[in-house]
Amino acid sequence: MVCIPAHRLVEMEMDGSETNLDMRFRLTNNSSVGSNLEYTTEVIVDNSKGEEVMKTISHAINSGKNPFIVIADDVNKEYISPDINQTDGVGEPASIN
16 A cells, blocks of 8 residues: 655656556655655556546545545555556655756
8 A cells, every 4th residue: 555645646647558557756855865756656547548547536636525535456446437457556766856
């Protein structure tokens, strides 16, 4: 499980295929180094449904009353959209300065 504040979401885009939606989150590292970290997670969606899934996620973030929304929970098979099939986890953080 990954819990990242919605305001840290900086980009959603299809990665060139018709089924992989990349979501990028930027987190500030408050260490003495002072760098920023960017995490990417991939959500696998039904063929050509990426745009609809992005709109659903955006709507939930912008109008939701709950402080947490579930985008994709593979363990409990709970997804914000019926067009999401699974996640591909969260990649290693990349330092961006």
